[in-house]
Amino acid sequence: MKRTLCNHCHFPEQTCVCNFLGEPLKNHCKIVVLQHPSEVKVAKNTVRLLSLQLSNIEVVVGESETDFAQVREQLHTSRCALLYPSESAAALSAPTEKVNRPVIETLVVLDGTWKKVHKMLMLNPWLMGLPHVSFTNLPKNQYHIRKAEQAFSLSTLEATAHFLHLYEAASPEPLYRALAGMIEQQTRLMPEHVKQRYLRDE
Numbered sequence: 222m223k224r225t226l227c228n229h230c231h232f233p234e235q236t237c238v239c240n241f242l243g244e245p246l247k248n249h250c251k252i253v254v255l256q257h258p259s260e261v262k263v264a265k266n267t268v269r270l271l272s273l274q275l276s277n278i279e280v281v282v283g284e285s286e287t288d289f290a291q292v293r294e295q296l297h298t299s300r301c302a303l304l305y306p307s308e309s310a311a312a313l314s315a316p317t318e319k320v321n322r323p324v325i326e327t328l329v330v331l332d333g334t335w336k337k338v339h340k341m342l343m344l345n346p347w348l349m350g351l352p353h354v355s356f357t358n359l360p361k362n363q364y365h366i367r368k369a370e371q372a373f374s375l376s377t378l379e380a381t382a383h384f385l386h387l388y389e390a391a392s393p394e395p396l397y398r399a400l401a402g403m404i405e406q407q408t409r410l411m412p413e414h415v416k417q418r419y420l421r422d423e
């Protein structure tokens with residue numbers, strides 16, 4: 222059975238999220254998502270929600286250094302950081318704390334399971350050379366769909382929303398609303414046992 226996609230949100234018509242979308246957030250710091258190819262077709266694609274709800278975002282699908290050569294050139298000229306909880310990461314805490322925080326014009330976010338993200342980092346040593354940022358405190362997980370061992374135990378949407386909330390005091394609510402809408406749409410017609418599995422697994 223071929224599923225028809227919604228023209229606007231590009232989710233299948235049955236699970237269209239358009240009712241849950243608001244005005245795209247005008248983020249100053251550009252978000253560049255490096256998305257692993259295996260994430261593109263995943264039904265729970267939170268990067269697609271980000272693309273719909275952020276005005277300043279670029280998504281580059283790939284895995285190898287060659288795949289990201291072009292975006293890397295563009296990053297070279299801007300002050301950028303990678304959202305990654307390494308030991309050297311600058312930890313962001315409260316939204317108001319502007320002293321001593323790094324200047325970030327572009328934030329690079331990796332989208333994939335923990336394993337795929339690890340592989341992307343192995344194949345792209347330049348990513349480890351970027352300044353890293355992470356969080357002191359994680360927000361309450363809105364989303365229990367993805368596996369817990371994923372970086373931050375958060376979906377890419379939640380991690381990005383939390384960053385924008387801390388870094389430029391943007392309200393994460395419209396992003397969380399879109400996420401909740403996607404979960405509601407995708408679990409609406411599921412029998413309970415399938416739903417539980419969906420909420421737990423990939």
Ligand SMILES: [Zn+2]
Pocket residue numbers: 227228229230231232237238239
């Ligand atoms: Zn739609």
